[in-house]
Amino acid sequence: MKEKTFWLETVEIPTPARQEFPERVDVAVIGAGFTGLSAARTLAKSGASVAVFDAQTIGWGASSRNGGMVLTGLKLPASTLIARYGKEVTARMYAASLESIDFVERLLREENIACDFARGGHLEVACKPKHFDDFRRSADETARHFNHQQRLIPRDQLQSEIGSAIYHGGLVDESSAGVNPARLVAGLASAAQRAGAAIFEHSHVNEIQREGAIGWKIATQHGTLRAQNVFVATSGYTSRVTPALQRKIIPIGSYIIVTEVLPEKLAAELSPRNRMIFDSKNYLYYYRLTPDRRMLFGGRAAFFPENTSTIRRSAEILRRGMLTVYPRLRDAKIEYVWGGTLDFAFDIMPHAGQLNGLHFSLGYAGHGVAMSAYLGDKIAQSILQAHNGNPSRNENPFAQIPFPNAPLGLYNGRPWFLPFAGAWYKVLDWLT
Numbered sequence: 001m002k003e004k005t006f007w008l009e010t011v012e013i014p015t016p017a018r019q020e021f022p023e024r025v026d027v028a029v030i031g032a033g034f035t036g037l038s039a040a041r042t043l044a045k046s047g048a049s050v051a052v053f054d055a056q057t058i059g060w061g062a063s064s065r066n067g068g069m070v071l072t073g074l075k076l077p078a079s080t081l082i083a084r085y086g087k088e089v090t091a092r093m094y095a096a097s098l099e100s101i102d103f104v105e106r107l108l109r110e111e112n113i114a115c116d117f118a119r120g121g122h123l124e125v126a127c128k129p130k131h132f133d134d135f136r137r138s139a140d141e142t143a144r145h146f147n148h149q150q151r152l153i154p155r156d157q158l159q160s161e162i163g164s165a166i167y168h169g170g171l172v173d174e175s176s177a178g179v180n181p182a183r184l185v186a187g188l189a190s191a192a193q194r195a196g197a198a199i200f201e202h203s204h205v206n207e208i209q210r211e212g213a214i215g216w217k218i219a220t221q222h223g224t225l226r227a228q229n230v231f232v233a234t235s236g237y238t239s240r241v242t243p244a245l246q247r248k249i250i251p252i253g254s255y256i257i258v259t260e261v262l263p264e265k266l267a268a269e270l271s272p273r274n275r276m277i278f279d280s281k282n283y284l285y286y287y288r289l290t291p292d293r294r295m296l297f298g299g300r301a302a303f304f305p306e307n308t309s310t311i312r313r314s315a316e317i318l319r320r321g322m323l324t325v326y327p328r329l330r331d332a333k334i335e336y337v338w339g340g341t342l343d344f345a346f347d348i349m350p351h352a353g354q355l356n357g358l359h360f361s362l363g364y365a366g367h368g369v370a371m372s373a374y375l376g377d378k379i380a381q382s383i384l385q386a387h388n389g390n391p392s393r394n395e396n397p398f399a400q401i402p403f404p405n406a407p408l409g410l411y412n413g414r415p416w417f418l419p420f421a422g423a424w425y426k427v428l429d430w431l432t
């Protein structure tokens with residue numbers, strides 16, 4: 001079993017073209033994942049000078065490590081969102097989740113990126129009978145408030161969707177898609193560079209300081225530059241370099257195993273419609289077939305961000321989880337295991353806007369493949385509008401919602417409470 005991201009076996013992410021270190025740019029972007037690269041592409045296409053810095057390499061963060069599920073909706077259910085933000089703002093946020101998938105599809109076409117993008121839909125499966133009742137309510141609300149249709153699958157029809165007998169029904173959304181994320185991030189990096197953005201790998205940003213009324217001084221591993229704007233696109237890897245953002249984001253580990261290539265007949269029995277599948281627990285499992293017919297199975301097996309020990313332990317936990325769903329995979333060899341870090345805000349919402357003058361977009365909570373590219377573009381557009389003297393056209397609903405700090409201020413960026421949160425979610429799954 002390789003401790004390696006399966007997706008990175010399918011594509012060589014090209015090292016960026018060598019560039020002279022700039023003295024000054026219009027926008028410095030920190031983080032070369034979907035968010036940062038999408039922003040860089042939009043900015044450079046409009047003629048802005050852009051430098052993207054990544055402490056590691058292109059796509060090193062969550063963008064090459066995820067499950068490749070391009071999902072509709074947000075992490076929280078519609079009823080919670082409406083109670084919190086009202087119908088109008090929630091409808092705009094939900095619409096953004098649908099637009100984000102259209103945005104990615106359009107971008108792939110425009111930039112000619114081949115990344116196995118396929119609108120095969122997603123299937124959410126109910127772990128308890130009560131969860132299926134919740135699906136019914138959720139499908140009803142989604143149709144009524146957001147004019148978006150989802151389909152309930154009663155338990156006795158579920159075998160047409162999944163080769164597992166443990167669930168109590170399902171909810172299908174045909175608008176979701178699957179993608180090879182490493183190919184997507186490689187394609188985005190090439191598109192951003194073609195548009196004129198410079199990408200600097202192994203370039204940790206160490207310090208960002210205000211300089212004058214409108215500019216910034218940015219100290220990186222390889223030198224210092226000035227930028228009129230800074231866009232922080234560091235997701236679950238947000239650090240002390242941006243302390244105000246770090247205090248608002250909880251880094252949570254998520255882990256994935258991938259089997260050997262499965263026989264065609266078995267794969268078709270396990271997932272007859274090749275959907276992106278996830279279950280209804282808080283401590284959930286998500287799984288799908290890869291384009292070459294392996295089972296990719298992920299979950300929050302350990303809450304702590306990835307390291308060799310959490311990855312090893314997760315491989316075992318996930319394999320046990322996979323066998324409860326699919327006992328027929330008992331003899332399937334696990335060939336890959338890896339982990340990555342998710343970014344949860346305290347309200348479990350994405351946030352994209354400006355904080356202390358820095359532009360940012362993060363808080364995707366495991367729902368970020370399309371949203372990150374979409375919000376990267378949206379924030380880039382707002383930077384361009386401000387630069388051209390046009391006030392923001394307010395197209396981004398995630399800039400309007402409050403971005404909370406930890407309750408009682410009990411968090412300085414070091415998530416001491418993760419073991420308790422993990423235990424709490426397990427209790428919740430047992431109770432609800």
Ligand SMILES: Cc1cc2nc3c(=O)[nH]c(=O)nc-3n(C[C@H](O)[C@H](O)[C@H](O)COP(=O)(O)OP(=O)(O)OC[C@H]3O[C@@H](n4cnc5c(N)ncnc54)[C@H](O)[C@@H]3O)c2cc1C
Nearest residue numbers: 031033034035055061062063066067069205235340368369
């Ligand atoms: C295991 C896993 C499975 C997931 N599955 C799904 C899924 O199926 N569907 C879905 O929608 N979402 C999923 N997600 C979430 C999704 O991958 C992320 O929301 C998305 O990739 C975030 O992209 P990003 O560009 O904002 O951040 P990232 O891709 O994480 O990039 C952040 C980058 O910032 C860099 N960085 C940090 N600090 C600095 C610094 N000081 N200087 C320079 N560089 C810095 C890091 O090196 C990193 O490369 C998953 C995430 C994980 C970890």
